[in-house]
Amino acid sequence: MKTIKQIQLGQNGPSVSKLGLGCMRMSSIWGGSIPDEAESIATIHEALDSGINFLNTGDFYGAGHNEMLVGKAIKGRRDDAFISVKFGAIFHNGQWLGLDLRPIAIKNFINYSLARLGIETIDLYQPSRMDDSVPVEDIIGAVADLIKEGKVRYLGVSEITADQLRQANGIHPISALEIGYSLADRQIESELLPTAKELGIGIVAFANTAEGLLTGEMKAPLAENDYRTHFSRFQDESLINNLKKVEVLKQLASNKGCTPTQLAIAWVNEQGDHIMPLVSMSRRSRLPENIAAMEIVFTPEEMNTLNTTFATGAILGGTYLQR
Numbered sequence: 001m002k003t004i005k006q007i008q009l010g011q012n013g014p015s016v017s018k019l020g021l022g023c024m025r026m027s028s029i030w031g032g033s034i035p036d037e038a039e040s041i042a043t044i045h046e047a048l049d050s051g052i053n054f055l056n057t058g059d060f061y062g063a064g065h066n067e068m069l070v071g072k073a074i075k076g077r078r079d080d081a082f083i084s085v086k087f088g089a090i091f092h093n094g095q096w097l098g099l100d101l102r103p104i105a106i107k108n109f110i111n112y113s114l115a116r117l118g119i120e121t122i123d124l125y126q127p128s129r130m131d132d133s134v135p136v137e138d139i140i141g142a143v144a145d146l147i148k149e150g151k152v153r154y155l156g157v158s159e160i161t162a163d164q165l166r167q168a169n170g171i172h173p174i175s176a177l178e179i180g181y182s183l184a185d186r187q188i189e190s191e192l193l194p195t196a197k198e199l200g201i202g203i204v205a206f207a208n209t210a211e212g213l214l215t216g217e218m219k220a221p222l223a224e225n226d227y228r229t230h231f232s233r234f235q236d237e238s239l240i241n242n243l244k245k246v247e248v249l250k251q252l253a254s255n256k257g258c259t260p261t262q263l264a265i266a267w268v269n270e271q272g273d274h275i276m277p278l279v280s281m282s283r284r285s286r287l288p289e290n291i292a293a294m295e296i297v298f299t300p301e302e303m304n305t306l307n308t309t310f311a312t313g314a315i316l317g318g319t320y321l322q323r
Helices: 038-051 060-072 103-117 136-149 162-171 192-199 238-254 260-269 282-291 298-307
Strands: 006-008 015-016 021-022 054-058 082-087 089-093 093-097 124-128 151-157 176-180 202-206 275-280
Touching: 006 054, 015 275, 038 060, 038 136, 038 282, 054 060, 054 202, 054 275, 060 082, 060 103, 082 103, 082 176, 103 124, 103 136, 124 176, 136 162, 151 162, 162 192, 176 192, 192 202, 238 260, 238 298, 260 275, 260 282, 260 298, 275 282
Parallel strands: 021 054, 021 275, 054 082, 082 124, 124 151, 151 176, 176 202, 202 275
Antiparallel strands: 006 015, 089 093
16 A cells, blocks of 8 residues: 655645545434444554554544544554644534634633543644634634644635635644545635635535545436435535536546546645545445555646636536525
8 A cells, every 4th residue: 555645734744644534424424324433443543554644633523532533543553643623613413503613612622522532632723713703813713822822733724715815824823624525615715725725724625426426336316315415515406417417427437447536636736735534434345445546647648628618617516505
């Protein structure tokens, strides 16, 4: 198995793997079943053995289950892992209730996260989004206080605007921005990505396959109980149009001897040395495929085909990424 090269996360940030492991799907999401825990832990171990040291979790993934699972996996291997934790989202019985980003709440959340993970310091700590009811300076200031206390090493942010990013970075240096980014979701290229690059902030890019649209396995119509049917992208004529675009991706993948998923990850990887694809998985069998995607290179003609086919606006309908 090939090992993963390292990148620096932010101007003065840490050295981390160019490919990140998203651990969210190792826990129950929206009330679904819990994947096999032993397999999930084995997946984390194999990722660490392969040089993937960036592990992404959230204190609200599975109501703390995900942090406890990651904690089990890194026990005795703390130095091998870079732990990224999102906080602030509030759920009850699998239902989203909103955000709590008050400084008093943040300073409460951190202690529970540290206990569940079984560690003394979280490497990257980030609000899951910004909350208009709490000033940005209060949110960022609270995490800055945790850094001074030694409970956090680096500050990250997630799913914010270019203006918010600039404001936050002016309060305390931001090492990483976690944001959805794929061939199908390129709206951040106009303002947010250039702002992050200007400020020297690394990008942790999740949703590389756009909720499965770019895997080449989706067919219309989706099952009625599929959560994606709530988003206009996956409904009616929009889905039919979007799957026609995916046929181009499938053909190119076939020509290159890889899968559409690998090509989608490779495209994100090619967007810059400061951009890390964050890939969620819960099975070891997925690791070789995702690692191999990092070795894929494009000809100028291939990149032009993808960028033209999936130009901003080419994919019809929105998802939660278009809030």
